[in-house]
Structure formats: C-alpha cells, structure tokens
Amino acid sequence: MKVPVVDYIECVGCETCAIMCPEVFYMSHDKAWVRDHAAYENCDLRRIWRSCPARCITFVDVPDDSCP
Numbered sequence: 795m796k797v798p799v800v801d802y803i804e805c806v807g808c809e810t811c812a813i814m815c816p817e818v819f820y821m822s823h824d825k826a827w828v829r830d831h832a833a834y835e836n837c838d839l840r841r842i843w844r845s846c847p848a849r850c851i852t853f854v855d856v857p858d859d860s861c862p
C-alpha cells in the first residue's frame with residue numbers, strides 16, 4: 795500500500811491537498827498533515843501530487859499488514 799508523506803519543511807501551507815482530499819490531509823500550524831488511517835485509496839493521490847505547488851508530497855510503501 796502506498797501512503798502519502800508530506801515534507802513539512804517544504805510545505806507552503808496552500809491547503810490544496812486538504813481541500814481536495816480532507817479524508818487524508820488536514821492543516822495544522824499552516825502545514826499539511828496526513829491522517830493515520832487507511833482512506834488513501836479514496837482520493838486521487840496522483841492528481842493531488844500534481845497539484846501541490848511545493849512538490850512536497852511523496853509516497854512510501856507500507857505493507858498492508860503493518861497495522862497493529
């Protein structure tokens with residue numbers, strides 16, 4: 795499973811990702827954060843990645859059975 799990760803130093807706080815997919819991203823202290831649950835498949839993450847002006851969203855592979 796691909797999980798989005800935000801580089802908080804590069805994030806410019808534009809809120810685009812949180813507006814496009816509030817199930818995954820939320821804003822706090824003018825930075826985007828990733829919610830800790832498996833709703834990632836419900837959003838077009840490729841479209842959000844392309845829309846991020848800072849290009850600070852990346853993806854990491856996490857095994858599906860990694861949750862406790």
Ligand code: SF4
Pocket residue numbers: 800804805806807808809810811812825826845846847848849850851
């Ligand atoms: S779209 Fe990119 S720059 Fe804008 S809030 Fe989200 S992660 Fe930050």
